[in-house]
Amino acid sequence: MEQNFLYNWFGDGVITYALLVTIPLVFLLIYALVAILGELKIASWVQDRLGPMRTGWKGVLQPLAEVIKLLQKEDIVPDAANKPLFNLAPYVMFTGAFGAFAAMPFAFNFVPAHLNVGLFYIFAIGAFSVIGIVMGGWASNNKYSLLGAMRGVSQMVSYEIPIALAILAIAALAGSLDLQEIINQQGGGFWNWNIFGGYGSFWKILVIPFTLSLFVIHFVGGLAETNRIPFDIPEGESEIVAGYHTEYSGMKFAMFFFAEYANMFTVSAIIAICFLGGWQSPFGDFLNQPAMQAFWFISKACFLVFVQIWLRWTLPRLRVDQLMYVSWKVMTPLAFVCFVAIAVWSMLR
Amino acid sequence: MLIDYSVVLVYLIVGVLFVAAGIVTAALIRPSRPNPRKNSTYESGEEPIGSPWIQFNNRFYIIALAFIIFDVELVMLFPWATAFKEIGWFAFWGMIVFAFILALGLAYDWAKGLLDWEKPNPQIPSLDELVITREQYLDELKKKEQTGN
Numbered sequence: 091m092e093q094n095f096l097y098n099w100f101g102d103g104v105i106t107y108a109l110l111v112t113i114p115l116v117f118l119l120i121y122a123l124v125a126i127l128g129e130l131k132i133a134s135w136v137q138d139r140l141g142p143m144r145t146g147w148k149g150v151l152q153p154l155a156e157v158i159k160l161l162q163k164e165d166i167v168p169d170a171a172n173k174p175l176f177n178l179a180p181y182v183m184f185t186g187a188f189g190a191f192a193a194m195p196f197a198f199n200f201v202p203a204h205l206n207v208g209l210f211y212i213f214a215i216g217a218f219s220v221i222g223i224v225m226g227g228w229a230s231n232n233k234y235s236l237l238g239a240m241r242g243v244s245q246m247v248s249y250e251i252p253i254a255l256a257i258l259a260i261a262a263l264a265g266s267l268d269l270q271e272i273i274n275q276q277g278g279g280f281w282n283w284n285i286f287g288g289y290g291s292f293w294k295i296l297v298i299p300f301t302l303s304l305f306v307i308h309f310v311g312g313l314a315e316t317n318r319i320p321f322d323i324p325e326g327e328s329e330i331v332a333g334y335h336t337e338y339s340g341m342k343f344a345m346f347f348f349a350e351y352a353n354m355f356t357v358s359a360i361i362a363i364c365f366l367g368g369w370q371s372p373f374g375d376f377l378n379q380p381a382m383q384a385f386w387f388i389s390k391a392c393f394l395v396f397v398q399i400w401l402r403w404t405l406p407r408l409r410v411d412q413l414m415y416v417s418w419k420v421m422t423p424l425a426f427v428c429f430v431a432i433a434v435w436s437m438l439r
Numbered sequence: 440m441l442i443d444y445s446v447v448l449v450y451l452i453v454g455v456l457f458v459a460a461g462i463v464t465a466a467l468i469r470p471s472r473p474n475p476r477k478n479s480t481y482e483s484g485e486e487p488i489g490s491p492w493i494q495f496n497n498r499f500y501i502i503a504l505a506f507i508i509f510d511v512e513l514v515m516l517f518p519w520a521t522a523f524k525e526i527g528w529f530a531f532w533g534m535i536v537f538a539f540i541l542a543l544g545l546a547y548d549w550a551k552g553l554l555d556w557e558k559p560n561p562q563i564p565s566l567d568e569l570v571i572t573r574e575q576y577l578d579e580l581k582k583k584e585q586t587g588n
Contacts, residue, residue, distance in 0.1 A: 433523070
């Protein structure tokens, strides 16, 4: 097992721990600022307008201005709300979103916590956001919030089944829940990625349709998990104002917002790890040094975040019954079939 | 391995501290001038009527039940996924039986219609029902005259 390079540099002390937490946190902050700007700019380019142009050069300082605005906003707690739960919900949301970064493998020698159940851990801690949503929505004592929370919970639990089946299939293919192990097996070029059936002989082309459909299932389920369009019925603006965070303002709203962007990255990163080879270079050993590995990992995840943003400004919102239909009657049976097929393949491989 | 879980613990603590730091910093900068109007529940400018904590569509409950059954069974399959290659075909067929029962449950829910989201079925009146001809109108008038007087 590769040692984390921070242990080699700084030993097993406080500095190592501090850096293990600080590096991903700083990365997350920078990523969130870039993603907010990206969202604004991509939205405006899709809709043939300029987007923010006044703050800084071509509006690049817009996310910073948004942060300052949210810091200065008054924090309104409704009199009718259940105050302890109302105040606790942003903590649950953000801690769940940030906790997933503990097992994020950025490179072969940099993963903050090398867990042997990393895949399962990220999946489990992702469920924190369900609790945060229902907590915030219920405690607000607002009809829009409660409707949004109920919709959000039913949607997120429905889509957790196909996603769980997809990552179960990947775990069966790799024979491990260790993220580094899963990534290691996908080394040696992009044709060994799990989306193309993992490593194996020529006959792996038989399994490619199944892995490809699992990739699509996982991505669509990921959209639903993060409440992004076309699955944004928990916060559909034209129906229920802002859904579960209608009553939140100021920094508490900012934490919900931040957690959503962190979740987008987490979902994209899991898809990148499971199907697109994680930090593996697409060209085998070429450009596969640790720094380049971090680059590949982040660009794969950010590309998927870009696709999420792109879809948001392209597709209309689904209805609740369509949502349930897609999850339970299309994606779950399909994921089942793919899972069994991949289990057979990994027995024969 | 244990040291890795202590990193996870540090992450959770830092996550809580980060939110706390954000909220405390904001509390030092932001204004705080609450008034009853501002702190009332938002309902698009209307006075809220009744409590939002009401009975809910029990479809949500059924979805939650189905989810729990599926999720528990999937959790059982995760250890299997890491070990079945060493155990061999016996473990494979064991999983197939297990997954078959799971699939049977889904088929049962499906056949019972528990996965269908109830759609509103409004009775839209047709034009023929709304519009009556002159003859029909005169007939109705005649009937009214005969019965009414």
